[in-house]
Amino acid sequence: MSTTEQQRPVLGWLVSDTMAVAKRHVLKITRIPESLFFALIQPVMFVLLFAFVFGGAINLGSDGGPQAYREFLIPGIFAQTVMFAVASITVGITDDANRGIMDRFRSLPMHPGAVLGGHTLASLIESSLVIVMLSITGLAVGWRIRGGLTDAVLAYLLLLLFAYALSWVGAWIGLHMPSPEVAGTAGLAWIFPLTFASSVFTPIATMPSWLQGFAQWNPVSCLALATRELFGNPIPFPGESFPEQHPVALSFGYGFLLLAIFAPLAVRAFKTRNSGGKA
Amino acid sequence: MSSAIEVSGLTKHFGSVKALNGINFEVEQGSVLGLLGPNGSGKTTTVRILATLLKPDSGKAVVSGFDVVEQHDEVRAVIGLTGQYAAVDEYLTGRENLELFGRLFHLSKKNAAKRADELLERFDLSDAADRGIKGYSGGMRRRLDLAASLIGQPSILFLDEPTTGLDPRSRLGMWEVINDLVKDGTTVLLTTQYLEEADQLASKIVVLDHGNVIAQGTSDELKTSVGGDRIELVVAKSQDLANAVNSLTAIASGEAVTDVVARRILVPVSGGSTSIVEAVRRLDESKIEIEDIALRRPTLDDVFLSLTGHIAEEVTEEVPAGRGGRRSAKSGGKK
Structure with a gap:
């Protein structure tokens, strides 16, 4: 029974509904090119700031020097960038919920996972563009892929996995925020300590010892280190700890774990959110 | 059905x-x-x-x-x-x-x-x-x-x-x-x-x-549940409200509802247009100055007022849901 006209298995609907929602968000990116522009420009600014302003003051040990720092930096910025990708989806989700469009989605006989599935997919497309932009910037300041092709592909896949998993974290946060303004702050607040207390900009060995344990296990450090390893970029002060020995495996583990936890949590929050809130 | x-x-x-x-x-x-x-x-x-x-x-x-x-x-x-x-x-x-x-x-x-x-x-x-x-x-x-x-x-x-x-x-x-x-x-x-x-x-x-x-x-x-025709009047001075209600009791077919802030009184009547003539005469006799008076069919506003004791549009403060509030309206009504 239904007035819908086509019969398809549930998974088929999940895919087609997700694509429909993703199309909405991709169209939106084209309608507000400014937002994509600033998403693209932000990592470029970080590269320039750290490569030319802070870079000289950061100690990479014996094999240091500006060129080495840049090769160390770019994989770190890759990791930082996929973290920041979370913020925009957090705001978008809260905005949708407050506008009532999410109520409309929820009152449609569509797959419950598709609204977030489509939004996160569009976010992944945006992240891919940012990663391409960052690769070009990196090449321009002297960063090179020095490892093998398979490893390089693996590095990009790992970055995309993280971007995707984190967009689900962002969606989950967004569904719990009262307004887009709060979501804007909340989406970023936890990312700053995670990205800075990591090996993104500075080697962990230069941090105070009480911070090193956190920084070693920090998923952002793992991702940065894994990316350096896969791209064949310099790894100063190689550590002995488990995460520093197995960054690639651990990063994939973190990525899948985040996805496995936050995708179901976000879908559940989507189904139960009382976004109207008014009696 | x-x-x-x-x-x-x-x-x-x-x-x-x-x-x-x-x-x-x-x-x-x-x-x-x-x-x-x-x-x-x-x-x-x-x-x-x-x-x-x-x-x-x-x-x-x-x-x-x-x-x-x-x-x-x-x-x-x-x-x-x-x-x-x-x-x-x-x-x-x-x-x-x-x-x-x-x-x-x-x-x-x-x-x-x-x-x-x-x-x-x-x-x-x-x-x-x-x-x-x-x-x-x-x-x-x-x-x-x-x-x-x-x-x-x-x-x-x-x-x-x-x-x-x-x-x-x-x-x-x-x-x-x-x-x-x-x-x-x-x-x-x-x-x-x-x-x-x-x-x-x-x-x-x-x-x-x-x-x-x-x-x-x-x-x-x-x-119909709130009665038939009603006279709606607005007195010029709020101290006249009680007097006005008293002087109209004889022609009322039910209890009058008063909105203190708007200085408005709603009196259910059954006599049609003769009742408004009578109302004007009685108010004049009691020297009550009126700003406005009209005979009208009940609207849903009246229904709401009569059922809840307050007017529909402006209820934001806590009002005890008073079905017993038929006698006097909650003050603070805006029209």
């Missing part, structure tokens, strides 16, 4: 706030039910439960024969919902919005495009179809929103305050559209704070206050 919507014993609490205290009503197939009440009376909560957006704490709601909790997918396939906010994407065009919702209603690509065209035409949006919603007027947004809720050709339509915030002309346009839908056999449940709107559109009205159904019936039944 079979019911399109059946609600029995529905309750919903938000923390300590009781939004719904066990409400019951039915909506006949093909009819319009007006859910009337001030802000916070539970109208939106009721709609959200019926539209499967919210789970009730207890009680049962059946829409088109399907339980809203157990069979939400079946319910979603036969309903359309228009909320208080235009629930469309600002950055997409009117056509893109409708096609998106059509696809999500599982129409084929071709049929989604066809349906979008039909709806744009029907709601007089063809010219604006390929412009972004950002440039639409309030009335156009609401029409598009209504169009979006009709994508799946729903047999039951929920309209949550469909005309709130619209200018008078757009409101009349909305009413026309809603009447057309009903002519085509759609069952409509609409919430409104505008008594006039319920009067115009609804064949049956359910009055909600503080999560309780305090009255239901046709507009005429509700009006």
Whole structure:
């Protein structure tokens, strides 16, 4: 029974509904090119700031020097960038919920996972563009892929996995925020300590010892280190700890774990959110 | 006649706030039910439960024969919902919005495009179809929103305050559209704070206050329940209010209702136009200066005032839901 006209298995609907929602968000990116522009420009600014302003003051040990720092930096910025990708989806989700469009989605006989599935997919497309932009910037300041092709592909896949998993974290946060303004702050607040207390900009060995344990296990450090390893970029002060020995495996583990936890949590929050809130 | 919507014993609490205290009503197939009440009376909560957006704490709601909790997918396939906010994407065009919702209603690509065209035409949006919603007027947004809720050709339509915030002309346009839908056999449940709107559109009205159904019936039944004709008068000085009520007791067919702030008195009468002549004579005799006096048929405003002791539009503060409040009105009424 239904007035819908086509019969398809549930998974088929999940895919087609997700694509429909993703199309909405991709169209939106084209309608507000400014937002994509600033998403693209932000990592470029970080590269320039750290490569030319802070870079000289950061100690990479014996094999240091500006060129080495840049090769160390770019994989770190890759990791930082996929973290920041979370913020925009957090705001978008809260905005949708407050506008009532999410109520409309929820009152449609569509797959419950598709609204977030489509939004996160569009976010992944945006992240891919940012990663391409960052690769070009990196090449321009002297960063090179020095490892093998398979490893390089693996590095990009790992970055995309993280971007995707984190967009689900962002969606989950967004569904719990009262307004887009709060979501804007909340989406970023936890990312700053995670990205800075990591090996993104500075080697962990230069941090105070009480911070090193956190920084070693920090998923952002793992991702940065894994990316350096896969791209064949310099790894100063190689550590002995488990995460520093197995960054690639651990990063994939973190990525899948985040996805496995936050995708179901976000879908559940989507189904139960009382976004109207008014009696 | 079979019911399109059946609600029995529905309750919903938000923390300590009781939004719904066990409400019951039915909506006949093909009819319009007006859910009337001030802000916070539970109208939106009721709609959200019926539209499967919210789970009730207890009680049962059946829409088109399907339980809203157990069979939400079946319910979603036969309903359309228009909320208080235009629930469309600002950055997409009117056509893109409708096609998106059509696809999500599982129409084929071709049929989604066809349906979008039909709806744009029907709601007089063809010219604006390929412009972004950002440039639409309030009335156009609401029409598009209504169009979006009709994508799946729903047999039951929920309209949550469909005309709130619209200018008078757009409101009349909305009413026309809603009447057309009903002519085509759609069952409509609409919430409104505008008594006039319920009067115009609804064949049956359910009055909600503080999560309780305090009255239901046709507009005429509700009006009859508060009595026949009434004299409405405004005295020039508020200290004359009590005197005025006293001097009119003899011609009143029921108890007078006083609105202190507006210095207004409503006196139910049975004598038709002779009673107003008599009223003027008596007030003049008692030397009570009056600003305005008129004889009128009860409106739903009167119904609301008589049932709750306060006026519908402006209730935001906590007022004990007083059915006993027939005698004197809560002060603080604005007109």
